Amino acid sequence: MLKKLIAMQKRIMDTAKAEKRELNEGEQRDFNLLQSLIDNIRSEENNGQGNAKPTENQGEQPTEPEGARQFDTGYSANDAAQITSLCRSFNVDATEYLQKGMSLDSVRAAIIDELMNRQKPVSSHIQVTDDEGDKFRRAATDGILLRYGVSVQNPSEGSNIYNGVTIREIAIECLEREHGGQDFRHMNIEDIYSHCYREFYNPTSAFPSILDDVVKKSYVAGLQKQKTQFDKWVGVGSLPNFKKTTNHEYLMSLGGELEQVKENGELPAYTPVDVPMPERQLKTYGRQFTMTREAFINDDIGLLTTMPQRYAALSANTQNKLVYQILTQNKKIYDGKALFSAERGNTLQKGTKPTIESIERMIYLLGMQKDEAGDQLMLMPDLFIVPLGMGTDLRTILYSPTIHTPENTQAVNPYLGMNFTVVEDTTLNAQVKAGNPVPWFMGVKGETIQIDYLNGQKEATIRRSEQAGKLGFVWDVYHDFGITVKHPQTIIRNPGVEIDMSE
Structure with a gap:
């Protein structure tokens, strides 16, 4: 008890x-x-x-x-x-x-x-209300964001007061609230910086808390502006640690078929196919950024909004680049073979631009793919990935009410109404040298490549750097993710043609 x-x-x-x-x-x-x-x-x-029970020897009761x-x-x-x-x-x-x-x-x-x-929970009977310090932090944060054009939904009360103040004025108000009685308004900017720098590693101090909130909200706003396309077609998973993970969940099928069971017969057990499995593993990608002492003195508080948005772009673009490199570089994957090869039967030998004939040929190759046990997978495409400059031709083919036949007549478009996702990404163009053909792809959404995130966290982590010694306020930005080819059977490559958009 x-x-x-x-x-x-x-x-x-x-x-x-x-x-x-x-x-x-x-x-x-x-x-x-x-x-x-x-x-x-x-x-x-x-x-x-x-x-x-008391006894007589225990004295007076x-x-x-x-x-x-x-x-x-x-x-x-x-x-x-x-x-x-x-x-x-x-x-x-x-x-x-x-x-x-x-x-x-x-x-x-x-x-x-x-x-x-x-006490269920301990504070359930207590209504926690914001104190003046909380209101001030939120108002100052939203004021800075609004000042530099970052969208804020439902700005905090009083934020309009802070959307025109300098970083020096915000720092002074923070210091005065936490160190009542000291005169900070008549200090020079260097002394104010020194006070704020010492407070930067204090988890309860208002000034670094405001800077943190500005940085994190700016990062999220930056992510919302990104135009990357990889997340429209890759699969997404989660891993709890950085160990290599190999399991049979990536098998496209179990292989074989259900077996007939005679009366009173035993159900046969399934034995996993002994084939190479993809290895999933997380890696860490990151950088630091600093609001320098000089930026503080120069009142360049806009760095706190622009730099996080740039880092949001870096995070998204890094993932986008790594995903498309798998398609364009065609390196060996987990089974020791190139992702696209005649042996796999997942590539056309001659490149073309999108045409009815090339699409039909790619659908045929996809439908002929087999699982690890040699049984037909019977796949149907729902995805096209094309470089910038091929999207118009492809959409014309897919969405026109009629198509032109070899007999010079009009016929109903067999692809009209099919649920295709068309991803047109300039990253494919950028990863191929000028003058070379640019490939394009047909596949099954979510099955070819998977991105795993540490504990499912899709956004980068931003935190105040714990490493002191730099002249400025430093933040670490890092992201834990891993990219794996899951099923090479689910994508067909067309080597493509050179894209010339010059006049």
Whole structure:
């Protein structure tokens, strides 16, 4: 029971600590009540009393409390006195407990249960309200974002006051709020910088907290502006750590077919196909950026909005680039063979631009793909990936009501109404040397390549750098992800043609 009470106290303290505040009135009251119970138990343990019946050698007994004699429940005067005294300590009426003839331990347990109900969760009965410091931080953050053109939904009250102030003025207000009585307004900018720099590694300080919020919200705004295309067709997964992971979940099928089972026969077990499996593994990609001492003195607070947005672009573009390199570089994958080859039957031998004939040929190659056991996969495409400059030709073929036949007549377009996703990405153009043909692809969305993120976190982590020593405020930006080819059977390559968009 003693451990239970101490654990409840710890829960109260941990909640307040996590919210970076002192115990409020309700929490302090509960903490003190718990401490009274703890002291009561420890006192009994030290005196060796517990619930033992008093003996003649134990000295004079406590005076029987008023009202205790009215209950003929077999209590000794000492037991009734202890129960009544315990209840009085916690502002609880002892009448019900005495009428029921409950033991001291039972009464103590009932009081603990009552306290626990008040602590589910510890602060559930407390309405946490923002203090002036919280309101100031949000208003200053939104004011800076609005000043530099970052969209803010439902700006905080008072943000308009801060959308024109300098970084020096924000720093002064932060310092004055946390160090009342000091005159910061008449300090030179170098001294103010020194104070803010010392506060930068303090997790509860307002100034770095405002800078952090500006940086993180600017990063998210930057992600929303990105035009990368890879996420429209790759699969997405999650890994819990950086270990290499190989499993059979990447098999396109189990191979074979269901077997007939005779009456009273046994169901045959499935044995996984013994073939190479893709290895999934995370890597870390990242950089740092700094708001330098010079930028602080020059009031270049715009760095806090522009740099995170650039890093958001770097993160998205890095993933985009790595994904398309797999398609254009055609390197060996997990089974020791090139991703596209005549052996796999997933590439045309002669490149073309999008035509009815080339699309039909690619659909045929996709439909003929087999699983690791040699059985037909019967795949149907729902995805085209083309370089900039081929999208118009492809969409014309896919979405025109009619097509022109070899007999010089018009016929119903067989592809009209099919649910194709067309991804037109200039990254393909950029990764091929000028004058060379640019490939394009047909496949099954979400099956060819997968990006795994650490614990599913698709956005980069941004945090204040823990490495002091630089003249400025430093943030680390890093992202944990890994890119794996899952099923080479699900994509067909057309080597393409040279794209000449010159006049």
